Amino acid sequence: MSIGCIDLDTGAEAMGILDGKVCLVTGAGQGLGRAIALEMSKEGATTVLLERNPETLHAVAAEIAEEGGKVSSFALDVTDYEAYANAVRDIMVRHGRIDVLVNNAAINPATRSILDDTLEDWRRTIGINLEAVYMGSKxxxxxxxxxxxxxxIHIASIQGFASSGxxxxxxxxxxAIIAYTKSMAVELAPHNILVNSVAPGFMVTPMSFVNGVDETTTPEFVKWYIDKRKIPLGRSGMPEDVSGSVVFLASDYCRYMTGQLLVVDGGLMSTF
Known part of the structure; x- marks a missing residue:
């Protein structure tokens, strides 16, 4: 598989470990959401895509359909809770069940300190990145x-416990997602519902672009994280590096693990 200028061999053959499962993925139109949806479909799932951008949504749905996968899609903003609720009702009518929810939708706000940002900025980010996780789960x-x-399955970030500012x-x-994962896991365990989260490190996705520049390609980033092996594996992550972990958490291979955080960062958090 080739992504941009990086050749990536996933080395994984489909095993059908999600056969018969209906998997709902938010923010599925690009980046991590797209990769997760594609991998889930590859493993036999019926994928349901939620995405606010109709163009990218339809592109991913078409990609899955062309590969012979079962897919349905809904163009909506995850903070439009009425539309979200209607979509869930429609999914239940169409498919009769929802086996997996991946709370992936997020935005990367403008990089500002507390001295420069606004309450509007804060509320918009919290609304999409956290409140919609609560509401979708609910x-x-x-x-x-x-x-x-x-x-x-919640998509968190290493920024949830180690900040770059x-x-x-x-x-x-x-x-908050990391903490809420534990709370939800305890609440829902009596119902045989497992709740876990994944914390990606530096990923090459549309969200890695800040002011038009991919932060993972800047000379400063390459010198510190790649050349000096602050990331021990010596490269930034790709969405496909995360999607396999999500598929594991969605599968029956994961049956006695809940309230946990999987860190997928190339070893970044293991270094000084």
């Missing part, structure tokens, strides 16, 4: 309770 969990099974609202949301 909409889907009752159906999983009736099924007596389910997986809820200048993105306080983003960090606050991701840190």
């Amino acid at each position: 909409l889907v969990a009752p159906h999983m309770v009736k099924q007596r099974s389910g997986r809820i 200048l993105c306080g609202s983003y960090n606050a949301a991701k840190g």
Whole structure:
């Protein structure tokens, strides 16, 4: 597989470990969401895509359909809770169940300190990155309770516990997701619903572009994180490096693990 100028061999053959499962992925039109949806479909899932950009949404849906996958899609903003609730109802009518929810939708706000940002900036970031995680889970969990099974997977970030600064609202949301994962896991365990989260490190996605520049390609980044091996694996992550971890958490291979955080960062958090 080739992504941009990076040749990536995923080295993974599909095993059908999500056969028969209905998997709902938010923010599925690009980056991590797209990779997660594609990998879930590859593993046999019926994928349901939520994305506010109709063009990217339809492109990913077409990509899955062309590969023979089962897919449905909804163009909506995850903070439009009425539209979100209607979509969940429609999913239940179409498919009869929701086995997996991946709360992936997020925004990367402008890099500002607390001295420069605004309450409007804060509320918008928290609304998309955190409140919608709560609301999406709240909409889907009752159906999983009736099924007596389910997986809820939150996409957090290493910024939730180790900050690079200048993105306080983003960090606050991701840190809250890590804590909320534990709370939800305890609450929903009696219903056989497992709740876990994944914290990606530096990833090459549309969100890695700041002011038109991919932060993972700047000379400063390359010198410190790549050349000096602050990232021990010596490269930034790709969305496909994360999607496999999400598929594991969604699968029956994950059956006695809940309330946990998987860190997918190339070893970054293991170094000084």
